[in-house]
Amino acid sequence: MWRRVTSLSPVISTSKSTSFDQAASGFKIWRSSFSTETPTMVKDATTSFKERNPFITFVLGGPGSGKGTQCQKIVETFGFKHLSAGELLRREIESNSENWSQMLNTIKEGRIVPSEVTVRLIQQEMESSDNNKFLIDGFPRTEENRIAFEQLIGLEPNVVLFFDCSEEEMVKRVLNRNQGRVDDNIDTVKKRLKVFEILNLPVIDYYSKRGKLRKIDAVGTEDEIFEKVRPIFSACGMMSHYFAF
C-alpha cells in the first residue's frame, strides 16, 4: 500500500497584501522583474553576488512530484532563471568532469552528491546569470546541503515551494517519464523516496517553521497545479517581500 510521505500541517500560503503601485514607487528596480521579460542586471565584477540582492526560490518535492514541469511554467510566466540541481549534476557527469563516475554511481543509487559539488555548480550558474530571480529546483536535498548553501553563498531563499504528492502518483510519473535517466527505475525510485523522506522532509520542516514554505497539493493537471503556484509569484506577493526589509 502506498502512502503519502508527509504529514506536515498546512503551511502559510497568504502573503501580506500590499498595493502594487505603492510597492513600485519605493522599489522601482523590481517593477520590471514582474514582467515576463528577463530583467537586465548590469554586470559588475566588483559587485558581489549577495549585493545583487537576488530573489531565490527553492523548489522541493519528491521525485516525480512535478518540480521541473512547474518551474518551466514559472519561467514562462514570471521570467525566472531555472536551475535544476539534478540537471547541473547530469551535465557535469556528461562533461567527464573530475569525479564523474562517483557522481554517476551516487545518482544511480539515489543518494546525494556532496554539497560542495552541487553548491559550486549552482553558484557558478547564479553568478554568471544576468537574471536576478532564481528557481533552484531539487535543492537543498538535505540539512547539510541547506547549511552549505547558506554558508557558501551567504543567502537564504526568499520562498520555498513544496510540491506535495502521494508516493503512488510520484512512482507512476517517474516510471512514465521516458527521459532515459539512469535513476528512473523502480529500484532507484524506491531508494529516492526513502532518501526524500529521511533527508529532505527535515529541510521542508525547517522552512515551514521559518515561515518560508508554500505547500502545494501536486495532484491534478499541470495547469491546475500552476493556478495554485501563480498567486505566490504575483506582483503583490513578491513585492511584499521587499517591504519586509
Ligand SMILES: Nc1ncnc2c1ncn2[C@@H]1O[C@H](COP(=O)(O)OP(=O)(O)O)[C@@H](O)[C@H]1O
Ligand atoms: N500534474 C501532473 N500530472 C501528471 N503528470 C505530470 C504532472 N506534472 C508533471 N508530470 C509528468 O511527470 C513526470 C515528472 O515530472 P517532473 O516535472 O520531471 O518532476 P520532478 O522534477 O519533480 O521529478 C514528467 O514526465 C512530467 O511530464
Ligand SMILES: O=c1ccn([C@@H]2O[C@H](COP(=O)(O)OP(=O)(O)O)[C@@H](O)[C@H]2O)c(=O)[nH]1
Ligand atoms: O542537490 C541535489 C540534486 C540532485 N541530486 C542527485 O540527482 C538525482 C536527480 O535529481 P533531480 O532533481 O533531477 O530528480 P527529480 O526529483 O527531478 O526526479 C537525485 O536523486 C540525487 O541523486 C543530488 O545529489 N543533489
Ligand SMILES: [Mg+2]
Ligand atoms: Mg526534476
